[in-house]
Amino acid sequence: MPSTTTFLDELFDKGLLIDTGVDGLYGRSGLFEEIGDRFQALVTRYGAEDEPEVVRFPPAMSRQVFEKSGYMKSFPQLAGTVHCFCGSPADHVSLLQTIEAKGDWTEGQKASEIVLTPAACYPLYPTAAKRGQLPADGLLFDLMSYCFRHEPSKDPARQQMFRMREFVRMGTPDQVTEFRAKWLERGQALIGELGLPLKLDVANDPFFGRTGKMLAVNQRDQRLKFELLIAIESEENPTACLSFNYHQDHFGKTFELESSDGEVAHTACVGFGHERVILALLKHHGTDVKTWPQSVRKALWG
Amino acid sequence: MPSTTTFLDELFDKGLLIDTGVDGLYGRSGLFEEIGDRFQALVTRYGAEDEPEVVRFPPAMSRQVFEKSGYMKSFPQLAGTVHCFCGSPADHVSLLQTIEAKGDWTEGQKASEIVLTPAACYPLYPTAAKRGQLPADGLLFDLMSYCFRHEPSKDPARQQMFRMREFVRMGTPDQVTEFRAKWLERGQALIGELGLPLKLDVANDPFFGRTGKMLAVNQRDQRLKFELLIAIESEENPTACLSFNYHQDHFGKTFELESSDGEVAHTACVGFGHERVILALLKHHGTDVKTWPQSVRKALWG
Numbered sequence: 001m002p003s004t005t006t007f008l009d010e011l012f013d014k015g016l017l018i019d020t021g022v023d024g025l026y027g028r029s030g031l032f033e034e035i036g037d038r039f040q041a042l043v044t045r046y047g048a049e050d051e052p053e054v055v056r057f058p059p060a061m062s063r064q065v066f067e068k069s070g071y072m073k074s075f076p077q078l079a080g081t082v083h084c085f086c087g088s089p090a091d092h093v094s095l096l097q098t099i100e101a102k103g104d105w106t107e108g109q110k111a112s113e114i115v116l117t118p119a120a121c122y123p124l125y126p127t128a129a130k131r132g133q134l135p136a137d138g139l140l141f142d143l144m145s146y147c148f149r150h151e152p153s154k155d156p157a158r159q160q161m162f163r164m165r166e167f168v169r170m171g172t173p174d175q176v177t178e179f180r181a182k183w184l185e186r187g188q189a190l191i192g193e194l195g196l197p198l199k200l201d202v203a204n205d206p207f208f209g210r211t212g213k214m215l216a217v218n219q220r221d222q223r224l225k226f227e228l229l230i231a232i233e234s235e236e237n238p239t240a241c242l243s244f245n246y247h248q249d250h251f252g253k254t255f256e257l258e259s260s261d262g263e264v265a266h267t268a269c270v271g272f273g274h275e276r277v278i279l280a281l282l283k284h285h286g287t288d289v290k291t292w293p294q295s296v297r298k299a300l301w302g
Numbered sequence: 303m304p305s306t307t308t309f310l311d312e313l314f315d316k317g318l319l320i321d322t323g324v325d326g327l328y329g330r331s332g333l334f335e336e337i338g339d340r341f342q343a344l345v346t347r348y349g350a351e352d353e354p355e356v357v358r359f360p361p362a363m364s365r366q367v368f369e370k371s372g373y374m375k376s377f378p379q380l381a382g383t384v385h386c387f388c389g390s391p392a393d394h395v396s397l398l399q400t401i402e403a404k405g406d407w408t409e410g411q412k413a414s415e416i417v418l419t420p421a422a423c424y425p426l427y428p429t430a431a432k433r434g435q436l437p438a439d440g441l442l443f444d445l446m447s448y449c450f451r452h453e454p455s456k457d458p459a460r461q462q463m464f465r466m467r468e469f470v471r472m473g474t475p476d477q478v479t480e481f482r483a484k485w486l487e488r489g490q491a492l493i494g495e496l497g498l499p500l501k502l503d504v505a506n507d508p509f510f511g512r513t514g515k516m517l518a519v520n521q522r523d524q525r526l527k528f529e530l531l532i533a534i535e536s537e538e539n540p541t542a543c544l545s546f547n548y549h550q551d552h553f554g555k556t557f558e559l560e561s562s563d564g565e566v567a568h569t570a571c572v573g574f575g576h577e578r579v580i581l582a583l584l585k586h587h588g589t590d591v592k593t594w595p596q597s598v599r600k601a602l603w604g
Contacts, residue, residue, distance in 0.1 A: 018357065021364045021367065027425065055320065055330070058463035059361045072387075081408055083411070089512060099369060099374060123329065161362050
């Protein structure tokens with residue numbers, strides 16, 4: 001393989017990812033999916049003793065909930081709204097003429113009541129709040145969903161549509177910080193078992209604009225976000241494969257989540273970048289799974 | 303349960319589906335997903351001897367490919383385009399003011415290069431064509447994806463975001479019609495094993511407008527589409543849970559797929575409505591899985 005070939009080219013060549021003509025939007029082979037399924041089973045085993053409630057949302061969510069979440073305030077550049085054709089047969093004729101003439105036919109599309117899910121946990125908060133006050137020991141959920149972020153890139157670890165596994169804890173500050181501390185340990189043990197070199201670091205979300213810079217500094221200063229980084233596309237800039245987030249009362253306030261003590265609930269989550277961990281395995285152990293270290297094969301296939 | 307309670311209400315009450323505030327957009331419980339996983343494993347067993355190539359695409363696809371497919375000609379009312387914010391920090395300030403004032407902030411969103419996937423097989427055709435002429439025995443793929451159709455409804459079997467499993471055959475007319483005939487038999491055997499009362503019928507796609515009516519009549523006359531129907535929301539109007547489609551040379555022509563004999567390739571597919579089969583099981587056997595008929599439990603859990 002010549003050194004000018006990128007990792008993405010290699011993944012296309014081996015058929016592990018499939019080019020769709022759009023950067024960051026790829027098909028996956030059966031082998032890619034099989035590695036991912038085994039990784040998810042390992043994550044489930046690490047979290048099993050906590051007995052999380054499994055919930056799965058589709059890859060789109062209510063626009064009303066999305067607006068309430070404040071996502072457009074912090075990350076407008078990453079969001080995707082879903083738009084539809086609501087016209088008459090006459091409008092349809094003119095739409096087809098525009099497509100035929102290679103014009104912009106999308107201008108007439110109207111925003112629907114849904115948007116693409118930006119992180120697996122967003123649809124959860126309002127549905128959890130509907131159950132009423134949290135029980136004394138809080139709540140713990142196990143989520144997974146395709147997510148969308150509009151950041152076209154040739155880095156295979158930065159996809160526009162990717163899957164995120166998440167555990168979300170809701171409760172008192174003590175309950176949720178204890179949860180995060182436990183997963184900081186577990187996450188390192190889990191990635192260690194997969195034979196991947198990792199680095200843990202304080203991090204910040206990609207807040208938009210000048211106000212965003214201040215939010216990012218504040219988030220780092222308060223150590224609200226940690227990331228477990230693994231080198232995939234670059235040694236110098238390793239990729240966040242797991243993230244450990246303490247939201248304080250942000251979602252509790254926004255969605256009126258109440259702890260059993262009557263206070264605004266705090267929340268925290270641990271997120272696993274599904275494709276990123278698969279890519280880290282392929283990068284560090286090679287694209288031929290049969291030659292992976294025995295210990296890694298055992299962790300995944302038992 | 304009072305007779306005025308709908309099936310959707312019952313699914314919400316039992317926690318099998320989770321209300322998101324948008325008709326046709328629901329969360330799923332762990333049990334709902336577990337039934338679905340077992341159903342998919344059964345489908346895999348039925349198709350295993352054909353050794354299909356497993357490929358998975360994300361729930362969105364290239365807009366360019368989508369435009370080429372002709373979907374907007376036939377089903378404009380069902381499609382969903384993904385739009386993004388591409389503005390400056392100043393635009394962002396005005397966007398937030400609009401949201402704050404409950405105005406329509408979505409007008410400034412610009413169409414991105416992707417659209418939601420309307421059926422699992424759409425992203426496949428151009429990537430298969432890139433491989434060059436089909437081999438002598440054609441190709442067979444195993445797909446599954448979340449799909450989007452903009453048809454808000456209180457019928458839980460008509461969701462806006464739902465999963466579709468598909469096998470897609472590409473080859474000569476004989477190869478693809480033989481594939482469809484085989485799955486017509488297999489599909490009935492499989493649903494029979496699940497103890498569900500089924501009806502097989504000629505069908506048509508929901509083509510838009512007046513021209514669409516003619517396309518629908520033509521599709522029925524040529525018996526290009528069959529559906530396996532199971533009563534879910536209504537006895538009188540059973541729901542299509544599997545569909546068996548012969549596309550003739552439609553996708554072959556559109557995406558320049560060539561058979562080994564140099565002719566335009568023909569294609570056919572069998573599609574399984576993932577949520578619909580789960581809902582049919584819950585409707586006919588009840589929401590308490592432990593009380594399902596022994597034979598059905600054996601087919602799913604072994």
